[in-house]
Amino acid sequence: MVKVYHNNRCSKSRGACQILSENGVQAEVLEYLKTPLTEAEIADLLVKLNMKAADLVRKNEGIYKSDHAGKNYSETEWISILAANPILIERPIIVKGDKAIIGRPPEKVLDFLQL
Numbered sequence: 001m002v003k004v005y006h007n008n009r010c011s012k013s014r015g016a017c018q019i020l021s022e023n024g025v026q027a028e029v030l031e032y033l034k035t036p037l038t039e040a041e042i043a044d045l046l047v048k049l050n051m052k053a054a055d056l057v058r059k060n061e062g063i064y065k066s067d068h069a070g071k072n073y074s075e076t077e078w079i080s081i082l083a084a085n086p087i088l089i090e091r092p093i094i095v096k097g098d099k100a101i102i103g104r105p106p107e108k109v110l111d112f113l114q115l
Helices: 011-022 039-049 062-068 075-084 108-113
Strands: 002-006 027-031 093-096 099-102
Touching (some): 011 027, 039 075, 039 093, 093 108, 099 108
Parallel strands (some): 002 027
Antiparallel strands (some): 093 099
16 A cells, blocks of 8 residues: 655645556555644654655745754654644655655656555
8 A cells, every 4th residue: 555645735745646646556645734643653754764854854944944944953853843843744755565755756656666
């Protein structure tokens, strides 16, 4: 089963969902802004993404610029910040089994699903 952590207001996220649909891939779409992820879920995603929490942060968001830019947080602190402010989570995130990618550009999704 493929999961997509999705924000419908994001064109890249919508594009990734469209690519999945056009290729007959059934995916569980999780709107993480409506149902925020827990710290444990974020930590699990980071393992699947093979990345650090700071690398998952959308640095162009206003809340990042006003509250977090230039600060040196620990991994645990970043995970807490992401859980409290899901708008800061990069998107879309595509999960298949024990692997995940950030679907930017959306065309990356097709290569990922070929694994």
